[in-house]
Amino acid sequence: MKTxxxxxxxxxxxxxxxxxxxxxxxxxxxxSATQEASTAENxxxxxxxxxxxxxxxxxxEALKQHIAxxxxxxxxxxxxxxxxxxxxxxxxxxxxxxALIDAGADINFTNNEGSTALHTAAFFCRTEIxxxxxxxxxxxxxxxxxxxxxxxxxxVPFKDIKSTYQMMEQMLTPMGLKVDYxxxxxTRPVIAEMLK
Numbered sequence: 001m002k003t004x005x006x007x008x009x010x011x012x013x014x015x016x017x018x019x020x021x022x023x024x025x026x027x028x029x030x031x032s033a034t035q036e037a038s039t040a041e042n043x044x045x046x047x048x049x050x051x052x053x054x055x056x057x058x059x060x061e062a063l064k065q066h067i068a069x070x071x072x073x074x075x076x077x078x079x080x081x082x083x084x085x086x087x088x089x090x091x092x093x094x095x096x097x098x099a100l101i102d103a104g105a106d107i108n109f110t111n112n113e114g115s116t117a118l119h120t121a122a123f124f125c126r127t128e129i130x131x132x133x134x135x136x137x138x139x140x141x142x143x144x145x146x147x148x149x150x151x152x153x154x155x156v157p158f159k160d161i162k163s164t165y166q167m168m169e170q171m172l173t174p175m176g177l178k179v180d181y182x183x184x185x186x187t188r189p190v191i192a193e194m195l196k
Contacts, residue, residue, distance in 0.1 A: 044069045052077050055084045055096045056175060063096055067103045074106045081112035089121035089129050091176055097121075097129045107138045114144035122150040122195060125187040130194055140195055151195040158185040 046069040047054070047062040054062035063084075067073060074083050082090075085105045088097035097117070101107060110116055118138045121129040130150075134140070143149055162181065169179040 046071045051075055051084050052082075052087055055087045055093055055100075056091055058093055058096065058176075060095060060099070063099055067099065073100055073103055074109055076111070079112075081110075083109040083111070083117070085109065085117045086111055086115070086120050089117045089126055090124065091172075092124065092126050092129075092178065094126070094128045094132075097126075098132060101132055101136055107133055107136050108142060110142065110144070113146070114142075116142050116144075116150070118142070118150040118195075119144055119148075119153055122191050123153045125154075125184050125191055127187065127191065127194070130191060134194065149195075151192060154188045154192045154195070158188055 044065065047059075047065045049057075049059060049062045051063065051066045051071055051073065052075070053059075054066060074085075076083065077087070083105065085097060085100045085107065086109070087093075088100060107118075108116055116138065118130065118133045118140065119142070120126075121133060140150060162185075165179055165181065165184060169177060173179075
C-alpha cells in the first residue's frame with residue numbers, strides 16, 4: 001500500500017509540474033507549422049491561442065476553431081507530454097473533454113509518465129469525464145510508468161493522499177484547479193467502483 005501511495009504521489013507531482021509548465025509555455029500567440037498548413041487546406045484558421053491553453057481556460061470557441069481547422073487534437077504539451085484531453089480531465093473541463101472525445105481524440109493517449117486521461121479524471125474524481133471515457137472504451141488496464149492503473153490511483157485511503165491534493169491545490173489554484181476535499185473523499189470509492 002505504501003508503494004502505491006508513493007507511486008501515486010510521484011505521478012501526481014509530475015502531472016502538476018508539467019501542467020504548470022505547459023500552460024505557461026503554451027499561452028503564446030505563435031502558430032505552429034501544422035496550424036498554418038491546415039489553415040491553407042481547410043480555409044479555417046486555427047485561433048492564436050494554443051489548443052492546450054484553450055482547454056485549460058475553457059475557451060470553447062477557440063477549441064471548436066482548432067477542431068474545424070484540423071489542429072492536432074492530440075498535441076503533446078512540450079514538457080509533460082499531456083494531450084488536451086488529459087488537461088481537460090485535470091482541470092475538470094467536462095465540455096472541453098466531450099468536444100475532444102467527439103472529435104476523435106485518442107482516449108488512451110499517454111503522457112510522458114504513462115498516464116492517460118482516465119488516470120487523471122479518476123484521481124480528480126471527474127465522474128462525468130470518467131464515464132465518457134469508459135463509454136468510448138478507454139482502456140482501464142493501462143499502467144503508468146509507476147505501474148498504477150486508474151483504479152489503483154483511487155483505492156489509496158483518502159487520508160493517505162490528502163496532502164497530495166493540498167499540494168496540487170496550492171500550485172494550480174491560480175490556473176483554475178478547484179479542489180473540494182469532502183467531494184473527493186466521498187467520490188473516490190464511487191470512481192473505484194466505476195473502474196472495477
